[in-house]
Amino acid sequence: MLHRHTRAACAAAAATGALVLAGLSGTASAGTTASGTTGAARSGASAPSAAETLRTADTSAAVLHAMQRDLGIDRQQAERRLSNEAAAGATAGRLRNALGADFAGAWVHGADSGTLTVATTDAADVAAIEARGAVPAVVEHSLASLDAAKARLDRAAAHRNTTDTPVWYVDVRTNTLVIQAVRPDAARSLLSAAGVAPSLAKVVKSAERPRPLYDLRGGDAYYINGNTRCSIGFPITRGTQQGFASAGHCGRAGSSTTGSNQVAQGTFQASVFPGNDMSWVAANSNWTATPYVNQSGQNLQVTGSTVAAVGSSVCRSGSTTGWHCGTVQQLNSSVTYQEGTVSGVTRTSVCAEPGDSGGSFISGSQAQGVTSGGTGDCTSGGTTYFQPINPILSSYGLTLKTTTDNPGPGDPGPGNPGGTWAAGTVYQAGDTVTYGGATYRCLQAHQAQPGWEPPNVPALWQRA
Numbered sequence: 001m002l003h004r005h006t007r008a009a010c011a012a013a014a015a016t017g018a019l020v021l022a023g024l025s026g027t028a029s030a031g032t033t034a035s036g037t038t039g040a041a042r043s044g045a046s047a048p049s050a051a052e053t054l055r056t057a058d059t060s061a062a063v064l065h066a067m068q069r070d071l072g073i074d075r076q077q078a079e080r081r082l083s084n085e086a087a088a089g090a091t092a093g094r095l096r097n098a099l100g101a102d103f104a105g106a107w108v109h110g111a112d113s114g115t116l117t118v119a120t121t122d123a124a125d126v127a128a129i130e131a132r133g134a135v136p137a138v139v140e141h142s143l144a145s146l147d148a149a150k151a152r153l154d155r156a157a158a159h160r161n162t163t164d165t166p167v168w169y170v171d172v173r174t175n176t177l178v179i180q181a182v183r184p185d186a187a188r189s190l191l192s193a194a195g196v197a198p199s200l201a202k203v204v205k206s207a208e209r210p211r212p213l214y215d216l217r218g219g220d221a222y223y224i225n226g227n228t229r230c231s232i233g234f235p236i237t238r239g240t241q242q243g244f245a246s247a248g249h250c251g252r253a254g255s256s257t258t259g260s261n262q263v264a265q266g267t268f269q270a271s272v273f274p275g276n277d278m279s280w281v282a283a284n285s286n287w288t289a290t291p292y293v294n295q296s297g298q299n300l301q302v303t304g305s306t307v308a309a310v311g312s313s314v315c316r317s318g319s320t321t322g323w324h325c326g327t328v329q330q331l332n333s334s335v336t337y338q339e340g341t342v343s344g345v346t347r348t349s350v351c352a353e354p355g356d357s358g359g360s361f362i363s364g365s366q367a368q369g370v371t372s373g374g375t376g377d378c379t380s381g382g383t384t385y386f387q388p389i390n391p392i393l394s395s396y397g398l399t400l401k402t403t404t405d406n407p408g409p410g411d412p413g414p415g416n417p418g419g420t421w422a423a424g425t426v427y428q429a430g431d432t433v434t435y436g437g438a439t440y441r442c443l444q445a446h447q448a449q450p451g452w453e454p455p456n457v458p459a460l461w462q463r464a
Helices: 007-016 039-043 061-071 075-102 123-131 143-157 184-194 389-396
Strands: 103-109 115-120 135-138 167-171 176-181 201-205 222-224 228-230 234-238 241-246 256-258 264-272 278-283 292-295 298-301 313-318 322-337 340-348 360-363 366-377 381-388 432-435 438-442 461-463
Touching (some): 061 075, 061 322, 075 103, 075 461, 123 135, 143 167, 143 322, 176 184, 234 278, 234 389, 241 264, 241 389, 322 366, 340 366
Parallel strands (some): 115 135
Antiparallel strands (some): 103 115, 167 322, 222 228, 241 278, 313 322, 340 381, 360 366, 366 381, 438 461
8 A cells, every 4th residue: 555656755755764754744833842742731722723723725736736727616615625635524523422322423524525415213313413514414224224235235245256246335425335346146146145124225337357466567666575556654653663564465464675776775564455455564674654655756645544424535546547636435345355354444536446446545734544455547537445554554563653752652742641542542533531520422532642732622622
């Protein structure tokens, strides 16, 4: 899942040994103190907005340009879109907690993502949804029931040939479990084997046959065992060890890597593919992980890993095609490649081509995941799937680089007055922690970091 290095970046890497990743530019948030707590939190002033927490104003001109080109919007719409999506994620998180078992998903839409729709199975929830400024949708199936049905499909697929049913996912906008099938009868057979009621599912005939996006051509990026090429995703640390997260199909544990400058770089420490599509590489002492991804020679900063909602804008960097943008279509998708089925990936409208595998997916300045595979190309358009970054971080005990001095996993962060919250931990929506004698519930999935202590970031935590 390595993102691309441009020639300028290659020269810099050769000189400094830095792992420069493709991402977003950023400076320290206004009002953030050296201790990592916000001035607003310490002085009693108003808490930071969701956009301020996720630093959408720091999005680079290069990413805004790519959004304009690929989404057909102007710069002002791109800037408003990122701000609206940040706010929508926080609102959807609060409503998810409030609606409980009735919650059936949320999504944004409009050129500037100005409308948030929240679905519920209970009409009595409509007033609560409207009170938060969202549009209510009353539907038949809860998100939990659709996710459970998809999990049954995943289990059934592990014992079947799913070549003719290569993709399935929960589509919150249609409140169904969608199966894309080359042969519809194959989809019906899979549903029967999984014990999933036909009323939960929608079969869509499709000729798509997704494939992993790596190749054997030369060029920028990094190389595995001297031949296969992938694109760097996001630099990480594990304790004092530096390295990067990547796609599992790019290499197996023990495989060696060299940088785009052909300098020895590191070794794959762990890899899973199929099933998931995740791995990580430990770099040697000549390479230093940085909080950046590379865009045409610019250092673009990654500031966190808050998960983007369905409908949100998302951009990808890869060593073959560079920057391209689109939207998040579905979370928690499953896709079958020739090598087997990968579950838990996110489906997007972003294009990609061979060699882009492992590259960075970013929404605003928030890391989303690493390129897995897809269909189509960047001439005619396509569909691309990414392995979310947070499961990679939590599975391998990695910490995403967002500053030059990130703490390792389990670090409680500066000035922590006590509790279970800890920087470096990946929290899912609905998780609860204690901090300073109070209990908080997570609104949006993310990896915690200093400055994101629960009382400081109401976009991410709600006091229980």
